[in-house]
Amino acid sequence: MPDVLETPIEYLKGVGSQRGELLRKELGIGTYADLLLHYPFRYVDRTHFNTVGSIREEHAPVQLRGILRQVRMVGERQARRLTAKLEDATGSIELVWFRGLRWLQPVLKEGGEYIVYGKPTLFRDRFNIAHPEVEAAATWDEGAATPLQPVYGTTEKAAAKGLNSRGIAKLVQVLLPQVNGALHETLSRSLVDQLGGLGREEAVMEVHFPQTRERLDRALKRLKFEELFFIQLQLLKQKQLMQQEVGGNVFGQVGELFNTFYAHHLPFELTGAQKRVVKEIRRDMASGHQMNRLLQGDVGSGKTLVALLCMLLALDNGFQAALLAPTEVLAQQHFRSISRFLEGLPVRVRLLTGTTKAAGRKSLLTALKAGEVHILVGTHALLEDRVVFQRLGLVVIDEQHRFGVQQRARMQAKAEVPPHVLVMTATPIPRTLAMTLYGDLDVSVIDELPPGRKPIRTVHRYDHSRNAMFAFLESEIQKGRQVYVVYPLIEESEKSDLKDVADGFESLSRRFPLPKYAVGMVHGRMTPEVKDYEMARFTKGETNVLVATTVIEVGVDVPNASVMVVENAERFGLSQLHQLRGRVGRGAEHSYCILMTGDKLGNDSRTRINTMVRTQDGFEISEVDLRLRGPGDLMGTQQSGVPQLHLADLVQDADLLQQARRTAQRLLDEDPELRHPGNALIAAALQEQMKDRAVWGRIG
Ligand code: ADP
Ligand code: MG
Numbered sequence: 001m002p003d004v005l006e007t008p009i010e011y012l013k014g015v016g017s018q019r020g021e022l023l024r025k026e027l028g029i030g031t032y033a034d035l036l037l038h039y040p041f042r043y044v045d046r047t048h049f050n051t052v053g054s055i056r057e058e059h060a061p062v063q064l065r066g067i068l069r070q071v072r073m074v075g076e077r078q079a080r081r082l083t084a085k086l087e088d089a090t091g092s093i094e095l096v097w098f099r100g101l102r103w104l105q106p107v108l109k110e111g112g113e114y115i116v117y118g119k120p121t122l123f124r125d126r127f128n129i130a131h132p133e134v135e136a137a138a139t140w141d142e143g144a145a146t147p148l149q150p151v152y153g154t155t156e157k158a159a160a161k162g163l164n165s166r167g168i169a170k171l172v173q174v175l176l177p178q179v180n181g182a183l184h185e186t187l188s189r190s191l192v193d194q195l196g197g198l199g200r201e202e203a204v205m206e207v208h209f210p211q212t213r214e215r216l217d218r219a220l221k222r223l224k225f226e227e228l229f230f231i232q233l234q235l236l237k238q239k240q241l242m243q244q245e246v247g248g249n250v251f252g253q254v255g256e257l258f259n260t261f262y263a264h265h266l267p268f269e270l271t272g273a274q275k276r277v278v279k280e281i282r283r284d285m286a287s288g289h290q291m292n293r294l295l296q297g298d299v300g301s302g303k304t305l306v307a308l309l310c311m312l313l314a315l316d317n318g319f320q321a322a323l324l325a326p327t328e329v330l331a332q333q334h335f336r337s338i339s340r341f342l343e344g345l346p347v348r349v350r351l352l353t354g355t356t357k358a359a360g361r362k363s364l365l366t367a368l369k370a371g372e373v374h375i376l377v378g379t380h381a382l383l384e385d386r387v388v389f390q391r392l393g394l395v396v397i398d399e400q401h402r403f404g405v406q407q408r409a410r411m412q413a414k415a416e417v418p419p420h421v422l423v424m425t426a427t428p429i430p431r432t433l434a435m436t437l438y439g440d441l442d443v444s445v446i447d448e449l450p451p452g453r454k455p456i457r458t459v460h461r462y463d464h465s466r467n468a469m470f471a472f473l474e475s476e477i478q479k480g481r482q483v484y485v486v487y488p489l490i491e492e493s494e495k496s497d498l499k500d501v502a503d504g505f506e507s508l509s510r511r512f513p514l515p516k517y518a519v520g521m522v523h524g525r526m527t528p529e530v531k532d533y534e535m536a537r538f539t540k541g542e543t544n545v546l547v548a549t550t551v552i553e554v555g556v557d558v559p560n561a562s563v564m565v566v567e568n569a570e571r572f573g574l575s576q577l578h579q580l581r582g583r584v585g586r587g588a589e590h591s592y593c594i595l596m597t598g599d600k601l602g603n604d605s606r607t608r609i610n611t612m613v614r615t616q617d618g619f620e621i622s623e624v625d626l627r628l629r630g631p632g633d634l635m636g637t638q639q640s641g642v643p644q645l646h647l648a649d650l651v652q653d654a655d656l657l658q659q660a661r662r663t664a665q666r667l668l669d670e671d672p673e674l675r676h677p678g679n680a681l682i683a684a685a686l687q688e689q690m691k692d693r694a695v696w697g698r699i700g
Helices: 016-027 032-037 137-145 156-160 165-178 189-194 200-208 213-245 256-265 272-285 303-316 328-341 358-369 405-412 431-437 463-478 495-511 528-539 574-581 603-614 618-635 654-670 677-690
Strands: 042-045 062-074 081-088 091-097 113-118 120-123 126-130 133-136 148-151 292-297 320-324 349-352 375-378 392-398 420-425 442-446 456-462 482-486 519-522 545-548 561-566 591-597
Touching (some): 032 165, 113 126, 148 165, 165 200, 189 677, 200 213, 213 677, 272 303, 272 420, 292 303, 303 320, 303 420, 328 349, 328 375, 349 358, 431 618, 431 654, 495 545, 561 574, 574 603, 603 618
Parallel strands (some): 091 126, 292 420, 320 375, 392 420
Antiparallel strands (some): 113 133
């Protein structure tokens, strides 16, 4: 029997081919099921109104009822807009629209009574509302019988053809009786009861046509939970399957190298967090399962050392290890610091990057295949097919967010038994996001910085106070400290950005002239040789100031650098700013981060800057970032793993997500194969969802 939910949307009464096409193209609604999943994004409480005179604050939504006055089309071309005034007994407020003018203007009648919903903003000391939703009072009152009216998302194009919120609501109204009985329950009886008792179908109906606020809340909770629960269940099931199907190399012993290094070569005591994490990883790698572990730790928390200890464990058990870094600069730095750490130990460490000369590369690859190279450090070059290991046991991936899922998979394919994988990230990911994205991985967190780190003083300065900033840099340089000045370079190919860096270099060179001072510069358009040369000069203290783009964002470690100046800080994302700031505060007594911006800042930019000034906690920063950008943007386009959520929200529903995770985990612990009759509905729904998942194990 064909599933009624899969019926093409065209067949719904009132749709037809033209609107069907519009629904598909504009709103992604192709089937009955899609329309059901097109949930309202808010509800109008028809019983409650604000008054113009009572508006006090910006951005808090208001619902007003009044007479429309002075409907005007003003401005030319780009600046063209529609304005009107809404007048009630307490005053009047300006309304303005910049888009959708053509179909809005004829709808808005001067002297007519309207209901207006929107968020007031202050402009020249007066409130106005940009792009409010409007509805004639007459049609509004018709709907007043339903106190909570759903508001559906739409587009201007769709709305112009009658598919505004009201139009969509009508379609849903037609649809609901037809799908009666087709929406199967997916949760167990006991879970449904825990969540307030509404069955799946009942809940979907309630969300589209709420009877009471209280029932609506229960329906929303149930559906959100269901969404989050099945994501968690899939991830945990996947992990379970991986562990059953894929064996892992057993690193059973802690041997000579690890012990010698630990006892005699460790330059400092490990922090408690480092010790704990090494233990977690050790246990994992000895378990007989393949390890897939995410290591989160703020910048400077000492992840490299943890990785090194794990690599030594691999070596002790007769395996090779690889360390993958996202940039040439970082790969070299890792290579140098690991070589230095291991001095005097019989471990052969080699570096392979895109710039490794052909001759050296050939002998390196031969040695690698023969097992004579123990640790291979490098960039993407490691992924090439000709890079063959004798016995690869552990892959460490640094700064994971720059590597795609496929690249991880390619690295894994380099051994018969998949190597253990340790993914390190210095960009803390909000807990909720980590849970949804990496729910199939184990997560370790280094939540403690090595002792003696001083807090970094972060300030926001405007461009016009640049001279004072320069004077401050001079005083720091005179104390023997070094300074980074970073410019935004979003696209390495953007010429205008490159010009900013070059201009910055010039003006700093003039302000800090030779021979007394030396200013260096690095950016992504330089050849690696020049870049390395410049980096090396700064590392050795031969340059006082390094003008740079974000090539220095990740991982670069120069303890004597005490000031990080970020130019056009408003153009950087929060996690980038946090990364940049992490370049200082690694040695010097006092460190500073100076965020330079123009006078005008948008709301989001201001929030970003203020957050940086307020806190140094990477996790807190990442939470703000998530709120500002949403999960998809936060992870970047490379991360395709962000699941689509219809109702739940990773910021607002964090508690529900926790609950869903715990419930899913408990369920699998108690009933690993989901065989209990009470779990039959869950098992069926899970199977249905997982059959669409082409890729099993995103990492393996
Ligand atoms: P990240 O986690 O950002 O990669 P690194 O591994 O680069 O941090 O470590 C930052 C600095 O702290 C390095 O200079 C490293 O040698 C040092 N370090 C690491 N662990 C400790 C420790 N337990 N005590 C003191 N310094 C440490
Ligand atoms: Mg690092």
